[in-house]
Amino acid sequence: MSELEIKDLQVSVDTEDGPKEILKGVTLTIKAGETHAIMGPNGSGKSTLAYSIAGHPKYTITGGTVTLDGEDLLSMTVDERARAGLFLAMQYPVEVPGVSVSNFLRTAKTALDGEAPKLRTWVKDVNKALEDLNLDPTFGTRSVNEGFSGGEKKRHEIAQLELLNPQVAILDETDSGLDIDALKVVSEGVNRFRAQQGKGVLLITHYTRILRYITPDHVHVFVDGKVAASGGPELAEQLEAEGYDRYLKAGV
Numbered sequence: 001m002s003e004l005e006i007k008d009l010q011v012s013v014d015t016e017d018g019p020k021e022i023l024k025g026v027t028l029t030i031k032a033g034e035t036h037a038i039m040g041p042n043g044s045g046k047s048t049l050a051y052s053i054a055g056h057p058k059y060t061i062t063g064g065t066v067t068l069d070g071e072d073l074l075s076m077t078v079d080e081r082a083r084a085g086l087f088l089a090m091q092y093p094v095e096v097p098g099v100s101v102s103n104f105l106r107t108a109k110t111a112l113d114g115e116a117p118k119l120r121t122w123v124k125d126v127n128k129a130l131e132d133l134n135l136d137p138t139f140g141t142r143s144v145n146e147g148f149s150g151g152e153k154k155r156h157e158i159a160q161l162e163l164l165n166p167q168v169a170i171l172d173e174t175d176s177g178l179d180i181d182a183l184k185v186v187s188e189g190v191n192r193f194r195a196q197q198g199k200g201v202l203l204i205t206h207y208t209r210i211l212r213y214i215t216p217d218h219v220h221v222f223v224d225g226k227v228a229a230s231g232g233p234e235l236a237e238q239l240e241a242e243g244y245d246r247y248l249k250a251g252v
């Protein structure tokens with residue numbers, strides 16, 4: 001059971017012209033068992049929110065708080081955040097040449113649990129996770145993300161999600177670049193994850209397509225570094241029909 005609470009979060013990045021404010025006071029609570037979707041125009045700060053919560057060093061927190069079950073996430077290292085139960089699937093997953101998928105996953109699992117998973121069950125679990133996501137078993141021996149197609153990277157992220165089984169998953173455009181079958185397979189993976197009790201999901205997306213497979217409890221419109229509006233699943237449909245115009249105008 002985990003509750004992720006983001007309060008008045010303000011974040012800036014360093015640019016050549018000095019610090020640039022990107023998040024301008026984000027407040028959002030994901031209660032245990034809830035799935036929230038964030039939609040919003042390009043450049044509105046959605047990935048910045050995801051990275052800031054996960055602890056990416058590029059972003060400077062200038063105000064506000066983020067807690068997981070009441071614990072201050074922002075004072076934790078990236079590893080500590082993972083051990084506390086946080087998982088981030090990135091919009092642009094990084095390549096890790098020379099590190100095989102199997103080793104990478106086993107190392108991550110060991111770091112999380114404080115002990116190495118039993119080899120026999122672990123190999124079985126990895127093969128099942130890859131199979132469930134329609135990834136060839138040979139993926140286990142390939143370098144992480146190296147030469148993976150866009151869709152393979154995204155499916156690999158969901159295999160990670162299932163194997164590491166965090167408390168709260170932040171999925172940044174996990175649906176981008178997926179073909180119709182892969183979208184289904186990935187959605188099923190996310191749904192298996194959230195079918196467990198108390199799991200929280202923050203799903204960043206541009207498309208309502210994935211929200212037809214993964215029904216969110218709440219939808220938020222993100223504009224200019226802030227939550228501009230919140231609603232139920234119907235808000236996603238409305239955005240698809242009308243675009244972001246009314247929120248952009250309201251912000252001026």
Ligand SMILES: Nc1ncnc2c1ncn2[C@@H]1O[C@H](COP(=O)(O)OP(=O)(O)OP(=O)(O)O)[C@@H](O)[C@H]1O
Pocket residue numbers: 013014015020022040041042043044045046047048049091
């Ligand atoms: N190092 C940087 N220097 C200058 N601007 C930056 C830097 N890093 C991020 N930004 C800016 O921060 C803003 C928010 O970026 P972010 O990636 O969070 O947007 P997003 O909502 O995820 O967009 P998308 O839908 O395209 O993924 C953008 O305008 C981006 O150019």
Ligand SMILES: [Mg+2]
Pocket residue numbers: 046047048091172
């Ligand atoms: Mg983004």
